[in-house]
Amino acid sequence: xxxxxxxxxxxxxxxxxxxxxxxxxxRLSEYATIQLGSSFFAGISDNGLEVLxxxxxxxxxxxxxxxxxxxxxxxLMMNLPDKNQRVYAMVNYGPWxxxxxxxxxxxxxxxxxxxxxxxxxxxxxxxxAFDDPDKNSPYTxxxxxxxxxxxxxxxxxxxxxxxxxxxxxxxxxANYTIKASVRDYLHSRxxxxxxxxxxxxxxxxxxxxxxxxxxxxxxxxxxxxxLYGTKASYESYVLLKDLNLTSSIAxxxxxxxxxxxxxxxxEEYRQFTPGLNSTVYAYDxxxxxxxxxxxxxxxxxxxxxxxxxxxxxxxxxxILNNIINAKYNxxxxxxxxxxxxxxxTRYLDxxxxxxxxxxxxxxxxxxxxxxxxxxGPVSEALGQSALTIEEVxxxxxxLYLNLKFIADGNMDPLVSREDAITTFIVxxxxxxxxxxxxxxxxxxxMLYNILxxxxxxxxxxxxxxxxxxxVAEASVKDLIAKILTIQATGDRDAAEAMxxxxxxxxxxxxxxxxxxxxxxxxxxLRFQFSW
Numbered sequence: 001x002x003x004x005x006x007x008x009x010x011x012x013x014x015x016x017x018x019x020x021x022x023x024x025x026x027r028l029s030e031y032a033t034i035q036l037g038s039s040f041f042a043g044i045s046d047n048g049l050e051v052l053x054x055x056x057x058x059x060x061x062x063x064x065x066x067x068x069x070x071x072x073x074x075x076l077m078m079n080l081p082d083k084n085q086r087v088y089a090m091v092n093y094g095p096w097x098x099x100x101x102x103x104x105x106x107x108x109x110x111x112x113x114x115x116x117x118x119x120x121x122x123x124x125x126x127x128x129a130f131d132d133p134d135k136n137s138p139y140t141x142x143x144x145x146x147x148x149x150x151x152x153x154x155x156x157x158x159x160x161x162x163x164x165x166x167x168x169x170x171x172x173x174a175n176y177t178i179k180a181s182v183r184d185y186l187h188s189r190x191x192x193x194x195x196x197x198x199x200x201x202x203x204x205x206x207x208x209x210x211x212x213x214x215x216x217x218x219x220x221x222x223x224x225x226x227l228y229g230t231k232a233s234y235e236s237y238v239l240l241k242d243l244n245l246t247s248s249i250a251x252x253x254x255x256x257x258x259x260x261x262x263x264x265x266x267e268e269y270r271q272f273t274p275g276l277n278s279t280v281y282a283y284d285x286x287x288x289x290x291x292x293x294x295x296x297x298x299x300x301x302x303x304x305x306x307x308x309x310x311x312x313x314x315x316x317x318x319i320l321n322n323i324i325n326a327k328y329n330x331x332x333x334x335x336x337x338x339x340x341x342x343x344x345t346r347y348l349d350x351x352x353x354x355x356x357x358x359x360x361x362x363x364x365x366x367x368x369x370x371x372x373x374x375x376g377p378v379s380e381a382l383g384q385s386a387l388t389i390e391e392v393x394x395x396x397x398x399l400y401l402n403l404k405f406i407a408d409g410n411m412d413p414l415v416s417r418e419d420a421i422t423t424f425i426v427x428x429x430x431x432x433x434x435x436x437x438x439x440x441x442x443x444x445x446m447l448y449n450i451l452x453x454x455x456x457x458x459x460x461x462x463x464x465x466x467x468x469x470x471v472a473e474a475s476v477k478d479l480i481a482k483i484l485t486i487q488a489t490g491d492r493d494a495a496e497a498m499x500x501x502x503x504x505x506x507x508x509x510x511x512x513x514x515x516x517x518x519x520x521x522x523x524x525l526r527f528q529f530s531w
Contacts, residue, residue, distance in 0.1 A: 023104065024082070024084045024085050024088045024104045025084040027088065027097065027104070028084055028087060028088050028091070030517065030522055030523035030524070031091060031522060031523060031524055031525060031526040032330050032331075032522035032524075032525050032526070033525070033526050033527075033528055034326050034330070034525050034526075034527060034528070035528050035530050036285070036286065036287075036322070036527045036528065036529050036530060037284075037286065037529075037530035037531060038240050038284035038286050038322060039284075040212070040240040040241070040242065040284055041240070041286075041531070043212065044212065044213070044240070045178075047176050047177065047178055048177075048212070048213065050173075050176045051173045051176045051177050051182070051213065052213060052238060052286075052531075054169045054170070054172050054173035054176070055169075055173060055213075055215045055217075055236075055238045055287070056238060056287050056531075057169045058165075058166045058169035058170055058173075058215075058217060058236065059217065059236035059238060059287055059288070059289035059290075060289060061162045061163075061165045061166045061169070062162075062166065062217060062218075062234045062235065062236040062289045062290045063236075063289035063290050063293070064162050065159045065162045065163075065234045065290065066093060066233060066234045066235070066289070066290035066291060066294070067093060067094075068116065068158075068159065069115060069116055069117065069224070069231075069233055069234065070093045070094050070115050070116060070224065070233075070294070071093060071094035071095075071115075071116060072116060077089035077090070077094065077095065077105075078090075080105065085104060085105055088104060089105070091294075091295065091526055092104075092294065092295055093294045093295075094111070095108040096108065096110070096111035097435075097437075098111075098294065098295035098296070098435070098437065098438065099295065099296070099433075099434055099435025099437055099438060099441060099523075100435050100436075100437055101435075101437035111437070112227075113226040113227040114225060114226070114227035114228070114231075115224050115225065115226075115231075116141075117141055117142065117224075117225055117227070117231040118141075118142045118227060119142065119143065119144055119150070122142065122150065126150065127142070127150070127228075130142075130150045132150075132151070132152050134152045134154075135150075135152055136228070136230050136380075137152070137154075137196075137230075138219060138222060138230055138231060138232035139154060139155045139156075139196035139219055139232060140152040140153060140154055140155065140196075140231075141153045141155070141158050141231075154196050155196050155219060156193065156194055156195060156196050159234075163193050163194065166193060166217070167190045167193060167194065170186045170189060170190050170217075171186070171190065173186055174186040174187055174190075179210065179211050181207065181208040181209070181210055181211060182208060182211050182213075184204055184207075184208070185201070185204050185205050185208045185215075186215075188200055188201040188204040188205075189201050189204075189205075189215075189217060189218065192218065193217075193218060198218065198304070198306065199306060199308065199309065202303075202304040202306055202309045203309060203312070203313055205304075205316070206277060206279070206304075206309070206313045206314065206315075206316055207277075207313075209279060211241070212240060212241050212243070213238075213239065213240055213241065214237075214238075214239040214240075214241065214281070214283065214318070215236070215237070215238060215239070216235070216236065216237040216239070216292075216301065216303065216318070217235075217236040217237075218234065218235075218236075219232035219233060219234050219235075220232055220233070220234075220235055220291070220303060220304075220305065221233050221235060221291050222305075222387065223291075223387055223438065223439050223440075224291065226384065226437075227384065228383065228384060229379070229383060229384040229385075229386055229387055230379075233290060233291040234290045234291065235288070235289065235290035235291035235292040235293075236287075236288060236289040236290055236292060237285055237287075237288050237292050237301070237318070237320075238285070238286050238287035238288070239283035239284070239285055239286070239318060239320075240283060240284045240286055241281055241282070241283055242282040242283060242284060242321055245282035245319075245321060246280075246281045246282045249280050249282060249319070249358060250279075250280065252280055252358065252359075252362065253278045253279050253280040253314075253317070253362075256274050256278045256314065256315075256362060256365060256366060257273065257274050257275075257276060257278075259362065259366055259401060260272065260273065260274055260366045260367075262401070262404065263366065263367060263397065263480065263484065264400070264477050264480050264481050264484075265480070265481055265484040265485065265488070268372055268488075269368055269372065269484050269485070269487075269488040271370075271372070272311070272366070272367065272368060272369045272370065273311060274310060274311070274314050274315070274365055274366055275309075275310060275311055275312050275313040275314030275315075276313075276314060277313045277314045278313075278314030278315050278316070278317070278365060279314070279315075279316045279317070280316075280317040280319065280358065280361075280362065281316065281317070281318055281319065282319045282321045283318055283319065283320055283321065284320070284321060284322040285320045285322060285323055286529070286531055287529055287531065288527070293527065295434075295438075295524070296434050296438065296440060296441075296523075296524045297323060297327075297524060297525050297526075297527070298320070298323075299319075299320050299323045299324045299327060299357055300317065300318060300319050300320055300324075300357050300358070300360070300361045301317070301318045301320075301361070302315050302316070302317045302318075302361040302362070302364040302365050303315060303316055303318070304316075307369045307370070307377065310365060310369070311369075314365065315364075315365040317358070317361040317362055317365065318361075319354075319357065319358055319361065321354070323525070324350075324353065324354055324357060325350065326525060327524075327525065328350045328353050329350075330522055330525070331430055331521060331522055331523075331524070332348070332353055332423065332426055332427055332430060333348055333350075334519070334521050335426055335429065335430050335516055335521050336348040336422070336423070336426040338515060338516065338519055338521065339426060339429060339464065339465050339512060339515075339516075340422070340426065340464055340465050341460055341462070341464040341465065341466055342464075344422055344464075344465070344466070344467060347416070347418045347419045347421075347422035347423070348419075348422060348423055348426065349414075349415060349419040349422075349423055351412055351414055351415045351419070352402075352415045352416075352419035352420045352422075352423040352424075353423045353427065355402050355411065355412070355415060355420070356398055356399055356402055356420060356423060356424050356427070357398070358398075358402075359397075359398035359399070359401040359402045359405075360394045360395055360397075360398030360399075361394070361398070362398070362401065363393065363394045363397035363398045363401060364390065364394045366397075367393060367397065367484060367487065368484055368487040368488045371487075371488060371489060371490035372488045372489065373489055373490065375489075375490030376490070378390075378487045378488075378490060381490025381492060382486070382487070382490065382491075382492050382495045383492055385492060385495040385496050385499055386495075387439040388439040388442050388443050388446075388495075388499055388503075389443075389483060389486060389487065389495050389498070389499070390487075391439050391440055391442075391443035391444075392443045392446055392447060392479070392483055393480065393483045393484070393487070395424075395428070395443065395444070395447060396447065396476045396479050396480050396483065397480050399420060399421070399424050399476055400476055400477060400480055402420050403417055403420055403421070403473060406420060417469065417473075418469060421467065421469050421472050421473065422467060425451065425456075425457055425465070425467060425472070428444050428447045428448050428451070429444075429448060429509070429512055430516070430521075431444035432444040432445045432447075432448050432505070432509060432513075433513050433516065433523055434523070434524070436503065436505065442499065442503050445502070445503055445504070445505055445509070446498070446499065446502040446503055447479075448506075448509055449502045449503075449504075449506065450475060450479055450502060451472060451475060452506070452508070454471055454472075454474075454475035455468055455471050456468055456471040456472035456475050457472070459508065482498075486498070
């Protein structure tokens, strides 16, 4: 039967009615609560469990830092009289919906573009004139001194008390662990947190390959800085390795240097050489804090971002398989059954979703890092557009690589070309729901518009999506070439124009959002930790 566009539009209009409390309750219901645990705890020794416990305690201090970076005094949100607003503030780390940027608590305006990294009254001209070489460091806050002038404050100074607590927990964990590689990593991370110099610690982390557990902790993601896209947010992931799944995907990490030569762009754009020691590990994520727990939850991570480390050693791709499974079962599969024509739903596949994610994260570790025309690192040349453009590249190149492996017969034979493309398209639509205030949401809106404008996806007479698989494959390849050209030339104007021209949500997508909401298909997840 046709999807009900009239009802859908009515629901969108009704969403703007009622009190803030009713609206918040409605939005909170869009996050499906899942109990987060892992069967892999059974293989951890008593010493290992003690180590994990101290990882968890350190993560809670990371969460305290992140509140300060995003908002300030967490108690203001914890003491809100309305329960729904209190809970939603914990999801969003402040009174602003991270997907829209709008406040859901009376008395607060729009979410500041620079979060709490910069003074709210700072002007662009003032920052430009601020002559301090540290102002663009990912690890400094911009503050005003006693005279009102701008100054930089290093993270390890601004958050000294929390970092001292984190490092006490990490030292204790280092004393408990029987793994020399884990001990070396923890000691190196302690030093990094105390100095804001993460280069050496990142190298040690990449060399830590013999442990069943992992800890990602420190300032990493820059997505929260929507002003300049440079300031890093604190986050923490406590991970347990899936040894069997990791073994099955290990070979793809060895191919990363050669994959650099397979990307569809001119040879001069392929000059970046990824390090030879890249790894791809599958994990269950058992605890997280800070940026990792805010709003839309990540299903994979590719770190570190330091180009020097990427070139010398490579990256680690962490695939969070328990989160992938939860998102597929609760969101992707029901969304696909709602949106697709019945002849296409057979192509929805959890394995395809998994491999699209694996190759997306691998794609973030290859490509272009330095511009070819002297404009410096891509991240600096493209400014605040860099993250959105990189997200588009990662998704598109990830699908391209997956399709290449399938075509070459080097992929799981149960995953077909049609599976990969169909599941990718449904994932794109559900990710576009995440809002234009996020790089992730914006990038998926752009992908949707590219696929729709090219005719790769279309709406049939019954109101369902159809797919032209050949056009989809060709349009993704063309998009990658355009993105890599923008990155290689550091063309900020072209990046901003692409985001502007393709980043608006069309009416067809708004209808999809309403239908997904009406059908009670979650926007995303929120976690309850069983450990």
